[in-house]
Amino acid sequence: MNGNIIVGQSGGPTAVINSSVAGVYTAAKAVGIEKVYGMVHGIQGFLAENFCDLGDYLESSTDIELLKRTPSAFLGSCRYKMPKFADNEAVYEKAFAIMEKYNIVALFYIGGNDSMDTVKQLSEYAAIKGKRQRFVGIPKTVDNDLPVTDHCPGYGSAAKYIAISMKEIIRDNESFGVEKPTVVIVEIMGRHAGWLTAAAALSRGEDCVGPDAIYLPEVTFDIDAFVAKIKHLAATKSSVVIAVSEGVTLADGRFVCEMGSEVTFVDAFGHKQLSGCAAVLANLVAAETGLKTRAVEFSTLQRSASHIASLTDINEAYQVGYAAVVAAYEGKTGQMITLLRNSDEPYQCGIGICDISEIANVERALPAEWITADGCDLTDGYIKYARPLIMGELPPFYVDGVPRHLVRKK
């Protein structure tokens, strides 16, 4: 593989997406690649020749370690999806011309389902046109919804953040409750799959009861049953904490968070007000029970809180980046690196590879057998699967009391 390579980041950021860049860079140097370019803002930046030279930033092993500890997309991300080449061949001609111009012989794209479609299109176009470039996908998504791979880098750190924060919120709420409990409703990302919300169950342990109920998008949300459950919990406990996916859906197909926006929520300026589902449900519970309620949203912190990233996740993100370069070096293209679990206990996970067409545009749901019969919790099967993914910590480099990050020069 004589020439240069380029790597890009796409879609929602994660706490460990940069660890994959570190893996790509380290492997590239190990196999003798001269230049490792980074796309600034993914394939969208690539098409505008908005590149950086990673060698400018990664001069020492300390820089590599700092990159592994930097959250969100170091290179910048985008949500641009390549058109089908049958529809717009010009874009592909341009992409390959740019690669030739910079003597780029392999392209690595770190992302989820949509990003893998970009890898698929580019590799198929190259095959048809006899281009020399190789294309390898590197899995990344906090949503954990890619098929084939056992799990996705990014998920473990998001799950760890959710488990820890949920535990701290429960501990906080248990401080009070001398008379009546406060009901806390915590909204967690994942509109279509409950992987992230399920991680709330990982807060449970000898020292923590965990959330009192977990509402997943896979289970139809019943308002009456929900209120009845809260009333029962409030009558028997001094603290009630509920985890709910942003994607919980009513029997008629509406998202719970749409229950608010369909009616006239208009502020003093005449603007419509939109609320998350936790806010809608906290409001509902307060009105129906008279209890004090609090809505919490983990927001973007659940995907970018690298100060508490999982060491397992950081290492695996690095490994899939490294393996992608080795695969391309060995002549592979049109594939994505996967994680293959060999054992839960002790946890052992190896590296695999699969055809990109098995991945692109396919979503994996949370297995139904990991949801308890009442639809409001996770089974031990899920815990056995997810626990190893949140193990270990990699402390940030602290400067002035806050984690130091590696950033691009503007």
Place this chain on the structure above:
Amino acid sequence: MNGNIIVGQSGGPTAVINSSVAGVYTAAKAVGIEKVYGMVHGIQGFLAENFCDLGDYLESSTDIELLKRTPSAFLGSCRYKMPKFADNEAVYEKAFAIMEKYNIVALFYIGGNDSMDTVKQLSEYAAIKGKRQRFVGIPKTVDNDLPVTDHCPGYGSAAKYIAISMKEIIRDNESFGVEKPTVVIVEIMGRHAGWLTAAAALSRGEDCVGPDAIYLPEVTFDIDAFVAKIKHLAATKSSVVIAVSEGVTLADGRFVCEMGSEVTFVDAFGHKQLSGCAAVLANLVAAETGLKTRAVEFSTLQRSASHIASLTDINEAYQVGYAAVVAAYEGKTGQMITLLRNSDEPYQCGIGICDISEIANVERALPAEWITADGCDLTDGYIKYARPLIMGELPPFYVDGVPRHLVRKK
């Protein structure tokens, strides 16, 4: 000081309030106190004789270390304020009878302004009635609004959480912005004083621009100027992140968060909808600019996220607890332990003591000279003051990938 002692926790929890209990317990053992009782749910639990024996939980130095790493009130908290003894002498007679029954010779109360009023009332009553018991207050509040003391234990850890989370949110938002920026509005606790919101400025450094504006309750909030500022920022930056106190107030005296509730926000069930000020402002900006906006609230995590507590804060919380017992042992009563800063750089802070009447029911505002001329940021004076308080980390004891906490048996 022959006899037993009791310690209680009151008001909102913090990440380090238990470190003060650890300090009390360790000092008590050092001076030969036999039993150290804990009030379960503060003075309210005390009056119901709801005690625990801290010796049941703190059998080894590992237990002490675990307690220092446990957030929120280990003993349980309350928001009960003692009546004035002129109004209800029976409550005081009861309190002193309980102390005699358990041979309690000193009472320590960890809390903020309201809790110090309880210490004041009890100590004054004891003086008038010639009671032998001693009463010493231990400062605690994330709000940092106690007078006399340089700062309050609890503030440093909350400030560290806010600085780190703000930095991670900024990093996340900078991932995108190829075309238009997303405007993120982060709501931070502190209805009457801007101490916590100010901590957003601590995210700024060589690798982070920090929030683009910080809106404090000390400065009248001007809606038009706010929207104009956002429009200007959005025209010149690829990411806009704003910090705003939950207590920002309009010229007519209304809280910004009340702008929503005064009009008809009614959901599908006929319930009034309440929103935080970040939600109200994010909604406003979206409507006025057409930009994508996101409201983030740090919620109770800013006071209970002990996984990222400040080591300085943990140590100082321990020291004030320890010093309170030493003070009582030396015969002092009706006082509160304070922190006395000797130097900013290098940071040096000693222990002082003051009369409880200087503290009870008095609030300290953020100094006006630490707010920049435009009212939207903090000066270097604030940074010099606050930076030392967020320095250092004390890693949790991790079990199964999450921090282990010490909990009371039910």
